[in-house]
Amino acid sequence: MGEKGKDPVCGREVDKEGAIGSSEYRGNIFYFCSLGCKIEFDRAPAEYICQGKEGENGNYV
Ligand SMILES: [Zn+2]
Numbered sequence: 001m002g003e004k005g006k007d008p009v010c011g012r013e014v015d016k017e018g019a020i021g022s023s024e025y026r027g028n029i030f031y032f033c034s035l036g037c038k039i040e041f042d043r044a045p046a047e048y049i050c051q052g053k054e055g056e057n058g059n060y061v
Contacts, residue, residue, distance in 0.1 A: 002015045002016055002017040002018065003015075003016045003017075004016065005019065005022075005029070005030065005031035006030075006031075007030070007031060007032050007033045007037055008030050008041060008048040008049060009032065009037035009038075009040045009041050009048055010033060010037055012033045014031040014032065014033050016031050019031035019032060019033070020032055020033060020034050020035055020037075020038065021035055021037075021038035022038075023038060023041055023042055023045070025041075025045040025049065026049075
């Protein structure tokens with residue numbers, strides 16, 4: 001069973017082993033469902049990290 005991570009860009013759950021890409025930001029590793037999400041994140045990581053805030057559903061298309 002693989003560990004799950006959350007794609008911070010689209011909010012999807014991503015299997016860490018099967019993730020297309022990952023990025024490190026402030027000591028945390030983030031996993032992405034697609035290269036597009038990784039590129040978006042790398043462009044502006046701070047926009048996708050809401051520290052101390054969970055459970056909000058941003059529906060990104
Ligand atoms: Zn994604």
